[in-house]
Amino acid sequence: MIEFKDVKKVFQSNKQQIEALTGINLKVEQGDIYGVIGYSGAGKSTLIRMVNLLERPSEGAVLVNGINLASLKPSKLRQEKKKIGMIFQHFNLLNSKTVFDNIAMPLVLSRTPKTKIKARVSELLKFVGLADKAKNYPDQLSGGQKQRIGIARALATNPSILLCDEATSALDPQTTSEVLQLLKKINAEYNITILLITHEMSVIREICNKVAVMEYGKVVENGSVFNIFSNPQSTIAKNFVRTVIHDEVPKSILNELHASKKSIWKINFIGTSSGRPLLSTLAKKFDVDISVLSANISEIQDTPFGNLIVDVTGEQDEITKAYQFAKDENVSLQEVVADGQ
Ligand SMILES: Nc1ncnc2c1ncn2[C@@H]1O[C@H](COP(=O)(O)OP(=O)(O)O)[C@@H](O)[C@H]1O
Ligand SMILES: [Mg+2]
Incomplete structure (x- = not known):
């Protein structure tokens, strides 16, 4: 479904070369809620942004449903990108537009007829539990509500993949939990594959079935959430597990x-x-x-x-x-x- 093959990414910054990804191999299967965890600067955002081509690999390839998006012509690329939704830490909503218009945006861009847009946006608002907020502006909403709108917008084009870049990192624990439950529901009801990145092990524990631990642009350990939590191998994985499972002797x-x-x-x-x-x-x-x-x-x-x-x-x-x-x-x-x- 999503396959990273020897993916490397080098950024040029002030004549300096930054190796953000140093050879990633990872496979996300259809239906997974795959979590990538690492400290700040590990390369997580760079990794997830490769999937919808917000960043291009310097070397290697990312295959989405078997297709290397980097090799597509613009029109075909637009079509394939509709199958990938994304949500962000700071929601990235347009404050000058209503909730309705924010969610409608991807549909307007793909020239969907107005009546269809209305029906789809209403359906999405209901799904995320904010049917009464269509006419509000993002500034009038709480963080959790904003992320629900972000989720509704990401789902507008019926994607098969949802990318989440620290989607709950700006939210309090209770709201985080509600948003995570919503992601779980999306995965279960729409069979949408979710790739999420986070620096919080509690997020991984709450909804993921698989996890990869990243450090310095590399995946140091990956596998089923149960195996990593019950038997972490690397020092960094042990440190992350320790944040949620307290089995150290004082x-x-x-x-x-x-x-x-x-x-x-x-x-x-x-x-x-x-x-x-x-x-x-x-x-x-x-x-x-x-x-x-x-x-x-x-x-x-x-x-x-x-x-x-x-x-x-x-x-x-x-x-x-x-x-x-x-x-x-x-x-x-x-x-x-x-x-x-
Ligand atoms: N556009 C960019 N230009 C230069 N360096 C970048 C750019 N994007 C990310 N980096 C660098 O790449 C490394 C990985 O960043 P990032 O993927 O954002 O990590 P994370 O999301 O895990 O915090 C960091 O050292 C960061 O400074
Ligand atoms: Mg990041």
Whole structure:
């Protein structure tokens, strides 16, 4: 659906060369909500702007539905671009035009008959929940309402792809959540493929099925959201995951435990094993005491994902046996600190 093949981008700025993308290979499948996350300057906007040719690759190719847009003549390009909608962090609405006219703009540009425009804009306003705002001006709307209008405008030409460049970064958490739910609905009801970029891992967790982590113009890690969240490999992916899944042992606890005869374990439960009473089984089967330091269960891609941090006390050989037993259960287990060794 969208394929990046060895895409490189070099910007010339004041005789300086900036390598914004240094060889991107990525495949977004039909129906995906694909998130690209990275810190500021990673190259995310440059990447997403390649899809609708707001930027052209210096090397490599971007294929949209199998077509390399960069090779098309202007008239064919216009036609293909209608299949790609885009929304922006600062909404990019025209303040001098009404909400109705903002949404109608892409249809006016493609010379759609007036009656059709009216019907389509009304339908879109209803879909984004702002049927009563047709005659208002953007300045009279809240941030969340402005982004809904941005979304309605992006959908006007019935695109098959929606690009979102930090679409919720200017919104408060509650409004962010509402806009994300709207994007999810668009994906589900219209089967529109969504490529979104963000610097917030909570956005990825809330709606994406796949994620790519970008750093210095490269994709350092990508895969299903569940796999990246439950088992991040790169330092940057771990840092991003840590912003939403808190499974670090606080330093004060580590210091306190330094002198004691305890072992700290991190346990990750995945899927149906979340509910298994592992801790009570361990406490019954072995001569150990287990206390929970922190426990958290979240849902990623409709699958429960639990993190437990526990400390285990007892004789070392009982702790070892309990550890072996737990390892054979359907959990991921990691010993953080084992003192007295
Ligand atoms: N038009 C441009 N001219 C020169 N440099 C640019 C241009 N656009 C982006 N860059 C540079 O490319 C790098 C990646 O930018 P960008 O894609 O905007 O990153 P992100 O969206 O991840 O913050 C940055 O170093 C930025 O300064
Ligand atoms: Mg950006």
